[in-house]
Amino acid sequence: MIELSDVSASYGNVPAINGVTINVGEGEAVGLLGANGAGKSTTLRAISGLVKLTSGAITFLGVDLASLPPHKITELGIAHVPEGRQVFPEMTVNENLEIGSYAPRAKADRASSLDLVYSIFPRLAERRKQLAGTMSGGEQQMLAVGRGLMLKPRLLMLDEPSLGLAPVMCDVTFEKVAEIHKMGTAILLVEQNVSRALTLVQRAYVLESGKVILDGTTAQLAGNKQVQAAYLGI
């Protein structure tokens, strides 16, 4: 469904990713793992157009993304839930969700998408009128994921959804993401919490210093000595 071939991108003169080649199939859940600064977030930002490629190509369902601005990429059905949640703090929960379906592809189905998001996250339904910036980190994370769902995405990209959350909220978030994946949405999950990520995804890539150093199925990676030593603490 989405293919990155030999993608490089940089911030100014500092290269952030260097020749990354990954793909996600229809309905698949794929992990992008690695330490802080390995280039995971940059990979997502390159896909959604927030960072321009210095070389390489990205195609989504046959469409070349490299020349498209972010709002056109969103319109194709790629939802990017950014790191650190980044909800619109001075807008209500409901307004945040509504703006999640701003793109023409999602606008007509806003009412049914809202129902769906509120049924997955009953907590958000209770807080409908509350300003997003006044909610707890876990609630903001639910909102950020829910806002992504409002796009009716074909591919949902999640950047560190567990970051800064209490373990209980973390469990809830991963449960919900698994639920969304079961409904048929492809998922590209960026996580530092490797052991938890491996419970959700079928395959994963491990990034280090802007390059893919390992890839394989969940079972292969969980059994890999290098992964065990570096990320699973075994």
Place this chain on the structure above:
Amino acid sequence: MLEILAQAVINGLLIGGIYALVSIGVTLIFGVVKIVNFAQGEFVMIGMYISFFLATQFGIDPIVSLAVSMPVLFVIGVLIQHFLIRRVLGLNDLPQIFLTFALSLLIVNLSLMLFTANYRTVHTWYSDEAFRVGGLYIPVAKLVAFVLAMILSGALWIFLHTTDLGKAMRAASQNRDVAQLMGINPNRVFAVALGIALALAGAAGSLLMPFYPAYPLVGQVFVLMAFVAVVLGTLGNVIGALIASLLMGVAESLGIQFIGADSGLIVVFMLLLITLALRPSGLAGGRRR
């Protein structure tokens, strides 16, 4: 004494409505596009001249000519965003500052050439009319201007809070990158913000015309007050700018009444300095609506 005080407050509130139209435009542009438009006062001046010419050439009442000045300035705003501001966004702040500053100088000097420095006035049937309520004196032209200014501000608030485009503008002002991830085209939102801001400045110009003279430098009177109000009301906060503008109007009016005719601005800037010292992010404390 109480009556003089009440009269000064009323005078201040009435002119504060005009300040509000100008400052809401400045704060909207700052909030959404993240640039400071130093030329905002010049668009008030253009609005005044539009109403002046429509009144003298066609006998159209300045209030009615809102229907011309607002759309004309909306289009000018969209064009300025598309052909000028868009090209300097994303660079550092300096080119943006110079751009709007140069625009201001250009418009002022063009107007001096085209319209001369003469004061132009429009005398309507209500220019000298006033209501007397108790011992208080309420000029009709200023009351009409105030009421329409509040209606336009309210309409903007409703637009920002109930329409998708309005919500997209608020989203873009709160987090531009993430707004793009929602499918919001920033150039479109910026163009609408410029258009609305300039339309409000044009409305201020038309509303001023029945009681205030038009001349090429008139915008500077209003842009100064607008900048103070925008900072006091927290940069980017529309409601904050509205309330601060009314406060500025009252502060200025009290200064004129109780300190001296030339001292209105002293009070205004004292208020600004005190507020910045105590609450550097403005009265609304850094919140954006």
